Amino acid sequence: MNPIQKFRDGLRNLVVSALEKSRAEDLIVFDTLPEFVIEVPRDEGHGDFASNVAMLMARQARMAPRKIAEIISEQIDRTQMLELDKIEVAGAGFINFFLNQAWLYSVPGMVLEMGDRYGCGPKQNQKVQVEFVSANPTGNLHMGNARGGAIGDTLANALTYAGYDVEREFYINDSGNQIDIFAQSLEARYLQLMGAKIEFPENGYAGQDVVDTVKNIIRDYKDSLLGMSSAELQDFVVNYALKEKIQYIKNTLSNFGINYDVWFNEKTLHESGQVNAVIEYLKDKGYIYEEEGAMWFKSTLFGDEKDEVVIRANGMPTYFAADIAYHLNKFERGFDRVINVWGADHHGHVGRMKGAIQALGYDANRLDILLMQLVRLYRGGVIVRMSKRTGTTVSLDELVEEVGKDAARFFFVMRSPDSQMDFDLDLAKEKSQENPVYYVQYAHARIQSIFRQAKAAGVEIKSPGEVDFSIMGAEELELLRKIADFPEEIAITARMMAPHRIAHYVLELAGLFHSFYNHQRVLNENKALQDARLILMETTLITIKNALGILGVSAPDQM
């Protein structure tokens, strides 16, 4: 359950009732209710909740906001919310609601009952697919893929908690131009390593990883491929390489804490005729025309800046054509909503992709594209260009090796996807002990330590129903208040597609815990206080653990 939401809704109802009563008694004149908010004020001196309704009504009611606020506060039926302690009119006309602190006493029982599900919202009955990373299987995973992975997986976790039915998907681009070039590169390297003096393709994949793959091929097949035709050889080596690369991607992402429900091969869209079929369909609908030998999709009809080629003059479909078929396939699989996590370098693709979905008769709003700004990699204070072709970048597997999965995931998701981030490798390595992730994990470990001490001392931990929470002080209540926020925070994270909020949330929660820990003792002479605090520690532990779980970060019992 969501305690914040519960009180917010309750107060909203009280305000609406009070307004209607005021209108019936001719105290306030108005036609329509404004879209007012019940918010949590930044300053706790302004109450637990506050509403701006009076200011928004001033114009149509032709009354001073403070006057309206006063009438509303007098008309509110306090018997409908026993936790309501005090109502004040303040500032320009805010109505501030102060709750009796007892409203928080129900939180521990709720948290302990829900356990690892604490934070979950009501079932949304919506199937949502999150597609992320989807790196080309022609090279190593880079920092951009790493960020996309951390963001996508965290978002998927948050959506799951928020009550959606989530599937994670990786789209394997195992077809098309890039793959042809990949095949040519592999072929050239094979022949070169076998002693042939041939040119390497001009825009081929020059990275060391291609050479490594070819060495594996030679280890397995020696010179036995030399008799093949060029087409046969390319086909053979590219299949070998794709198998190896995809396995590498799966392993690396798995080590990064990411596991997919579906690995979708682009090739199947071509082989099954889905790409041709969707292009034919759009052609019949009049959304495709021919020009200069190529087939163009009229994305300008949907507000895009220019039309886009779907079938090249050489008869080969473009990546965009396959993507149209892919997205149709997604909707046909029954997803109510589809989320793609893309690098900002793909933003030009957004408009036409949404246009294509509209052209296919689907509501484009069912597709959300979360664009994340790119990662710049620094080493020794100098930018390292991220190019798959040069092979000079640091790969995701190397990053995990160097700074660890927990720090890497926390770091990538700590910033808003909108902000470009500089990843300084030297800093990440040198200062790994100062990484905020340790601050949070340490909180978890400290609480576990308290429980170890309690157990050693034979202290029995009671259930929430058996203890008196009114013995707690301000610091405990502040912690509880933060814990009560968790489901709301997840709901906002899901709604706004803002996974970084979870990282900030758990940092704040850990901060409140550390502060409490340094001022108060859990295990102490006052047994009633000890009982209440032990339960508070349990609820804190669960919340931190769940939040870290969403982030894909481990919650160690000892550090």
Add this chain to the structure above:
RNA sequence: GUCCCUGUGGCUCAGCUGGAUAGAGCAACGGACUUCUAAUCCGUAGGUCGGGGGUUCGAAUCCCUCCGGGGACGCCA
């Protein structure tokens, strides 16, 4: 040139549908370990929210404009 993201204390960043006196962390300075782990805590200092207009009772947030940073504008993906 057009489009997208961005500009908040020395540094890195938060800031939900506009709300009340703009918040953290790091760095700086000064304190706290006979007490459940000091990977922690407490305090001090530090800001024209890039500049300028506008809308509003109210703007870091919305609109216009200019400036700076990044990205995209391909029959690549």
